[in-house]
Amino acid sequence: MPLHYIVLIICLLLLVFLCRKEWMRPNRKRLAARLLASLLAVLSLAYLILPIGKERQVTPAKTVFQSIDTPTGITAIYWPRQISAGSALQVQGLFNNKGNHPVKLLLSGFNERLDSVTIPAQQQQSFIFNTRPKQAGRALYSLIAVAKDTIEKETIPLEVVPLKPLKVLLLAAAPDFEHKFLAGWLSQNGYMVAARTAISKNKYSYTYLDTTRFPLEQLTPALLNAFDVLVADAGALAALNARELAAIRTQVADKGLGLLVKTDSGAVRNFYNQPFPLTATADKSERPVTLQLAGTTAMLRMEAPVYITSTPGTQALVTDAQQHILAGSSLYGSGKLVNTTLHTTYSWLLAGNRESYQNLWSLLLQKAARTKPHTAQWFIGTALPRVRMPVTLRLETSMPQPTATINGARLSLAQDAVLPFQWQGVYWPMQAGWQAAVAASGDTCHWYAFDERAWQPIAVGEQQHRGSITAAGADASTLPEIYIVILLLLALTFLWVEEKMV
């Protein structure tokens, strides 16, 4: 505010000075015109300096039809707004380069350049950036397009949510390295692991990592209910009595427990390996096999591999180069079954190949794990929410009458006519930045509202698709600055020319 006053005072003084000069001139011709021109000049100068009329209440931006070619810049973009810790961030998009110079696209965060790509001149090209975010919580990454100077600078908001460790129960028919290393790896990362390993007839060894002791002699429904995944080898499952097996079966089918079975060709057929018929190879020799899992490849030495035959309803998780399936998953009731024939993955850990081990077991356990119940889930209806534009927010909850607030302001929700658990509301973000959406339960969902000028090429493209374009900031209520500049120039020109004419 003090700036306003200073500018106003200076302008007033200037006006008084100019008027006095004009008044004191002996030649009194066109005095009124000169005074008017001085007044206009000072007024327009003040208007240009002060942000008059630029702070406005929320008013909808006007849409005007305007036909423009696809502009230079990022014309499409996608990245997940929220990832869990340890996952990779992948930013995919399309860049339209109409200029005569190649454009370099840079993904940076925390003052570090994370990834870059160069788009040749006069081309439209897609790009993919990969990085593994290291922070926990919210952060703003940036995407910059540079040719000779910066063409576009955009914000990539990203929230990294901390992991919720799984609870894993291990059953083994004999002590082996595979189980030992799996339990060790999980407990190192803060996962709760309980293991029961048969060491002789009716003799078991018990392991409790990151948990207190509890009886594991009998697998009861209450016990199974406390775990997210049950990892067992086929031998251990075959050795279970009928009551235990039935308990596991109901847990998987009705309660969604994940069952990960390390199967082999000699296993008895039962519900847990029914969808996974096996074929053994004739070649028993040991050889390196290239495994393809979740977009990555890893080399593992295997002796006499056993393959899972593909059947309708199963999904291949791990295959070799010839598309033989080595791990697959299938639905069973509300739970999931995962079968794998890999038995020597611990050799990766021994060889120092932690990355492949983590990739494989993350994939298998994640596929099997019981889904975590949420009382409420938010979905943001607009891909790139902007300030001063309506954003549709959808809430999925089982609460009968949910109330929600955004940035402390209450959001009115309307129930969906067909899906009774869906609620919908519209919010107008006022300020660019993180917005906090809170359903009544108390956990906050953060989403980001962009500046009006952010992702301009995408906005132009979108509007053009609908046959109209948003002229951001060009409201009828405010005069464009160019008119003021022209007025100032006219007034000054008049004052100058008038003096010469005398």
Place this chain on the structure above:
Amino acid sequence: MADVRYLHRFHVLRQRWQMYTLLSRALAALTMAVVFTTLVYMMHGAWWWAIPITIICLTALLLPAYSWKVTEADVIRYFNITYPEMEESSGLLLKPYEQLTFLEQLQAQKIAQALDAIPTPRPLKKHLRICMLAFILVLTVSAGIGWWVNVETKRAVKESGTPQKTAVVKENILPEISGVTISIQPPAYTRKAKRQQQQFNLEAEEGAQLLWEIRTNQPVAALQLVLNDTAWIALQATDKTHTQWTGRAAATRAGFYQVQLDSKLSDLYKIAIIKDQNPVINIVTPKAYTIIDYGMPTRISLKVSVTDDYGISNAHIQATVASGSGEAVKFKEQPIAFAESFSGAGTQYTLEKTLDLAALGMQPGSELYFYIQAQDNHRQLARSGMYMVVLPDTAQLMNIEGMANSMNLKPEYFRSQRQIIIETEQLIRDRDTLAEKTFQRRSNDLGIDQRLLRLRYGKFLGEETENNIGDDRLEEEHGHDHAVSNDAKDFNNAEKIMDQFSHKHDIAEDATFFDPATKSQLKATITEMWNAERELRTYQPQAALPYEYKALRLLKDLQQKSRAYVAKTSVRTPPLKPEKRLTGELDKIIFPLRQQQATSAVTDKMAYALAILETLKSGSHLPDAVSQQVLQQAARQLATETATARYLPALQAMRQILAALEQQQNAPPAAVAIAEQALYNLLPLPAHLPQAGNATANISLSQQYFMNLQKK
């Protein structure tokens, strides 16, 4: 009217004088500029200052009030002073003659004559000359200084190995401190002289003695050095006014330190430690595993290069000879010295030594293991990898179990490699007693035997059977007829027609009995047989022997390989009886139990610190107490990482942020950026871990769908 002639003369003189003044002024300005530029260059090492300095000097000397301007009055004054014959009346000549009084006219005529006699003077010529001389002198001297400074810097760079960046680094020091001198005495093993520096950031050899001499511009009660936030060194005042302080420490750990003046702390200064490197040993020859075959010289020429950063004080070969076989293996260890003497000053040696295996007591069947050990000035030992030289026992090769039968049961044309060797040796022994013709024939026959053997093994590789040149004992196997009877039934048989024109057997690619490794070894064997045959057929059985032995050794290796393979496949375990398994008494066996709690890593906290720094960037609100604690932990973590000096600015930035937050102020954005970048670089890549999917709980509609699907 004044005489135009005199007017002109005065005018010319005035102009010349003015030009001289201008020139000498400009020269003086240039001289000054050269002097200043040289001074600046000596201090900062930059030449580009020359341009602004020259402009300033020229403006300063030439601009003020046109001091170089010479008026006519000056000229007249000059004449009056310089020439007595002008009688102080030169001014009269410039005035119009008519305006002069009579007396003045008389005087003017008088001095006009005198003026004619005076040659045109050259005022200030001497001055100009002096200026010129001064300029040339100064230019020469400064060029000399510039050259010397340049040479000196290059020499310093060469001596220290790294460019002297020390002069460029700007340090923030406490205002009370007027100067510092740090003496670094490198340890004896480096053979480096003591050196001094005038700045706080220091780089010293491991174990060097550091002596700080700090001067303050006002008396100070106490002065301390804080090392790595953990150790304090109290400095002692050496004068009564308490303005000179000294303190000592040994450079043992890299990190940082601060000067604590009363309770005021300075910036962080780095201590970098140059560690002594272990000697590096590189064995050029021989190879890591050398076999000396029969007939090759039993000498090994050893070529080693040994390097160290400060000096090598000793190096020798440690050799072990293993002889005998089975349980009777004997080891004899002996150090062997190199011929070179080590003074401890040389940093690089190329050592050569010829090891005579016989002199080391090696017999056929013995093995020599050796490594090189080197010691540097700092008594640091380094040793090379173990190298091995083997003298194969030819007697062992010939000896085959089950060969008690001395009779040759095989058909004669399938002489084995061993038989060929025996006969070659016999031939060599009999050479003196045999006629030349007989000797040559027998040698040739042996060559033919060797050839047959080669062809026999060549079949395994799918080689074509050759026509047996020079030997009629081998039956022609390949002469079968390609022309087949014409049968009307086969009229349309494409296979048959193709057979007629194709040559289908013995295709190398089809001979897939062996894996590639076996094949390559077989090929090597056959090459040796070729060589042996060549020597035998040129009647040089002595030269053929090494090849024969080598071929035999390779063949034996091949046999050993196939044996290992066969043994593995033929294992048969008796069938298990499941009803008898695990029937022992187990009641004494307890249930083993393992229980443990894992601790979470520190890096988790650092990951949160990153996100907190990110919120500080927006500057909207200050973080809460918990966040500040996380930031403090991150700062502590950074402090432990400063050994590399890379994170020193980040630690400083982090402390700046924490200080600002404590005073409820917004953190400086530049500091946040630096701290953020360092933390990001410090954090390891997060592990990829399994994570359960999300689902909204208790949605009755979905549950009903599920129940109905289950019913079916």
